[in-house]
Amino acid sequence: MPDVADRVDVALPVGPAGAAGLEHERGVVRWVGWFATRHPLGFVGALLVLAVALTAIFAPALAPHGPKDAAFATYVAPNAEFPMGTDHLGRDMLSRVVWGARLSLYVGLTSVLFGVTIGALWGAVTAYFGGAADSVSQRVVDSLMALPPIILALALMAALGQSVTNVIVALALLLVPTAARTIRSVALSIKEMPYIEAARAAGAAEWRVIFLHVMPNTLATYIVLVTVNIAYAIVVEAALSFLGLGAPPDEPSWGSMLTAGTQALETAPWMIFFPGLAISLTVFGLNLLGDAIRDITDPRLRGGLG
C-alpha cells in the first residue's frame, strides 16, 4: 500500500508541471521573438554578450593552451596552429584573448555588483532617515565625485598595490557615489508613498520598511545601474591594465595585452588587433543591451527618439 501511495505522489505532479514547462517554454520563445523585433539592436547586443559570456564560462575548454604558458616561439604571426599568433613571451594569443573574456567579465560583474549594492544600501538608508546623516553623506558623495574616475582609480591602485582583487575594490569604490546618489533620489520619492506610511502604521520596524518596502521598489533603477556600468567597469579595468597599473602583467587582461602590443607595433600588430577587437565587441554588445534594458524598464523613455 504505501508503495502505491508513494508512486502516486511522485507521478501526479509530472503532468501539470510538464504542461506548465511547455507553456513556459513557448512564452520564452515568444518573448525572445518580441525582443528581437522590438529592439533589434538590443538583440544583437544580447547575442554578443551571450557569446562573450559563453567564452568566459568555457574558457578552459575553448583555449588550446594555458593563458600563462610561455612555451612557444615569440612573435609568431597568425597561422593555422596559432590563429591569433603568439606574443613577446611566446604565449598563444588566442588562449589569452579567450581567458581575457573571463577576467573582464569577472572583474566587471563583481565590481559593479559590489559597488552598486553598497551604493544602493547607502542611498536608501540615508534617504530614509534624512536629516544630518543624509547631509553629511551627501557631502561625502560630492567629494568622491569631485575626483575624476580614472584618476581616483589610479590613486587607489597606488595605495592598494597591483592585483586583480584590488582592481575590483577600486572599481567598486568608483561606482558607489553614483549609485548612492541615483538610488537616494528614487528612495526619496518612494519614502513618501502611502504604502510606506501604511507599513509604518502597521508597526513595521525601520529596517523592515527599508529592506522590504523601499529597496525592492528601487529594483528597476538598480538593474539599469548594473547593466549600464558593467561595460564602463570593463573599460576602466582595461584602461588601468593598459597603463600597467591594473592586473599584474601575466594575468590575461585585454588591457595589458594591448600594452604589450604597443611595444611591438610594427613587428606584431596582431598583438593589438585581437585584444582590441575583443574588448570593443564586448563593450559594443553591453552598450546596445544596456540601452534596450533602459528602454524597457523606463516607461518615460518608451517610444522616445532613438
Add this chain to the structure above:
Amino acid sequence: MRKYILRRLLLFVPSLFGASLLIFVLLRLVPGDIAEIIVYQAGAESSAIQQKQVAQIRAELGLDRPVLVQYLAWLGNALRGDLGQSYIQKRPVTEIIRERFPRSLELAFLTLVVAVVWAVPLGVVSAVRQNTWADYLVRVVSISGLSLPIFFTGVMILWALVRFFRWLPPFEFVSFFDDPAENLKQMVWPTLAQAYYISAPIMRLTRSQMLEVVRHDYVRTARAKGLAERAVVYRHALANSLLPVVTFVGWWGGRLLGGIVIMEIIFSVPGMGTALVQAVSNRDYPTVQAIVFVMALVFLTLNLFVDVIYGWLDPRIRYA
C-alpha cells in the same frame, strides 16, 4: 545672478576640501606605511639599517604624527602654494605641475574644440534629416565612437602612423610657443583620437535636443511668420538645443581628464597624466597626492564654470 554664483561657490569649497581629505586618507590605507614601502621595495629582509631608514623617512614625511595633524599640515602648506616634495624627483611637486600643466591643458582644450566643432553640425544634420541615410551614418559613427575604448583608438592611430608614415612621437617635447608646427604635429593625433570618443555623445545629445526643441511652439511661430528654414534651425532651434550640450561638457569633464592621461601615455606627451602614472608606479605618494588634488581642483572648477554659464544662458536655473 550674483547670489546664484555665490551659492555655487559655497558648494565648491567643501567639495574641494572633502576631496583632498578623502585622497589623503585613501592614500594612507596602505598596509604598513609609505616609508616601509619605499625602503623594503625589493622585498628584502629587514635589517637594523633599514629600520633606521624607515624611522628617518617617517620623520621626514611627518608620518609619525596622527593622520589629522598630517592632513592639516598638508592643507596649510597647500593653501600657501606648497604641495610637497616629490620623493623620486627630489624637487617641489609644484615645479613639476607648473611645467606639465600647460601641456595637458593644451591637449584638453584642443580636444574639446575639435569635438564640438565637428559633433554639433553633424548632430544638427542628423536631426534635420531624421531617418535618412545621413542620419543613420551619423548614428552609426557615434555609437561606434562610444564603443571603441579610447586607448584602442589611440593605439590603432599610432599603429597606422608607424606603419604607413614611419612616424613616432618625438622624444623631446616642443612647446607650442617655441615651435607651433612641431608641437601640433605631436598634439594632433591624441586630439583626434579623443575628440572622436568625446564627440559621440555630443552628437547624440545635439540630435535628440534638436528633435525635441523643433516641436516647441516658438519654432512653429518662427516658421509661421515666414522665417527662412535656415534661420529657424540655427537661430531658434539650435541656440536652445545647445544648453544641455554645455552641461554635458561638465559631466564628461572627468572622463576627459581620464582620457587625457591615456592619450599622453600613448603619444608620449609629458603632461600631468604621464606624471601621475609615473608617480603611481613609483609609489611617489606626495606627487600622487598633489596631482590628484590639482586634477580635482580642475574638475570642480570646470563644473563651476559650466554651472555659471548655464545659469547665465538659462535664467530659469538661477531662480530654481
